[in-house]
Amino acid sequence: MSAETRPYRSVLYIPGSKERALEKAQSLPADAIIFDLEDAVAIEEKPAARALLAQTLTQADYGARARIVRINGLDSAWGRDDLAAFAQAIAAGAKVDAILIPKVSSPADLDAVAALIPDVPLWAMMETAxxxxxxxxxxxxxxxxxxxxxxNDLAKELGSRFRPDRLPMQAGLGLCLLAARAHGLIIVDGVYNAFRDEAGLLAECEQGRDLGFDGKTLIHPAQLEIANAAFAPSEAEIDLARRQIEAFDAAMAAGQGVAVVDGKIVENLHIVTARQTLAKAEAVAAMQAS
Structure with a gap:
């Protein structure tokens, strides 16, 4: 599955130090996995986690799931060793779709990593003011x-309180969404910490989907089902997209520039969105089949 069509509804963090979790992740219904060497790994475990993860991604089969490795920052004692290890592992056959860089604050942070590991797509953690x-x-x-x-880190920097509507986050979320869409990037929402709170998770997923995120990062497998459903086109959305395309094609064939569906005008811009909806639905179906 190509990066252009792969869905990112659910992006699950997995500690790079936990062999059992790495094995279990091969069968979980996540669209993507962030194999974490940073926050999820204790200081004393970092070298062993790096070696374990490099070996796992060389040998294990994660199917169509995107494999993203979050390294430690280059300002830490482990970041450069992480990059050296994975540059070597990738050359030896490890399957890594992207390197995720923590606390990216400027393009220079990306330049520093790009110079040390060629030819691998980079992802940025957006978590600082x-x-x-x-x-x-x-x-x-x-x-x-x-x-x-x-x-979480952004809230810490802002000194903001938790609110279900995430009002303190809206400026940052919006800036990043605008930037990602302007440059054709994938962008996924932050985690929901109360992993047993299904109603709260659903509300935050729906808010993230309404804002325009491609999916949500998750901290527990129990959150996968809700995120996958929330960020996939619904049956109603798929049905509407098909009817919009059919009606617009008929209008064009009749020499008209617009159509009407459910009492609403349908123009070419709506058809672009409708086709994107159907393409996303097909990608989700392909992901589930794999």
């Missing part, structure tokens, strides 16, 4: 393929 302000410049980087919202 400076990163929000530099989102457009970051998104324009030629190696960047995706953005991940780090809402």
């Amino acid at each position: 400076l990163g929000m302000l530099n989102a457009a410049a970051i998104a324009a980087h030629p190696r960047l393929q995706g953005m991940v919202m780090g809402t």
Whole structure:
């Protein structure tokens, strides 16, 4: 499955140090996996986690799931060793779809990583106030393929309180969404920490989908079903897209520039969206079949 068509409804964090979790992830219904060497791995476990993950991604089969490795920052004691290990592992056959860089605040953070690991797409954790302000410049980087919202770290920097409507986050979320869409990037929403709160997770997924995110990062497999459903086109959306295309094609054949569906005008711009909806539905079906 190509990067252009692959869905990213659910992006699950997996600790790179947990062999059992790495094995279980091969059968989970996640669209993508972030194999984490940063926050999820204790300091004393980082070298062993790096070696385990490199070996796992060389040998294990994760099917059509996107495999994203989150390294430690280059300002840490482990980041450069992470990159060296995965440059070597990829050359030896490890399957890595992207390297995720924590706390990206400027394009220079991407340049530093790009110089150390060639030919691998980069993703950026957007989780600092400076990163929000530099989102457009970051998104324009030629190696960047995706953005991940780090809402926990962003809340810490802002000093904001948790609100179900995420009002304190809206400026940052919007800036990153605009930047990602302007440059054709994938962008996924931040995590929902209360993994047993299904109603809260659903509400935040629906908000993220309404805003325009491609999917949501998750911290527990129990969250997968809700995120997958929330970020997939619904049956009603698929039906509407098909009817819009059919009605518009008929209007064009009759020499008219617009059509009417359910009492609403349908123009060419709506047909672009309708075709995108159907393409996404097909990609989701292909992902589920694989």
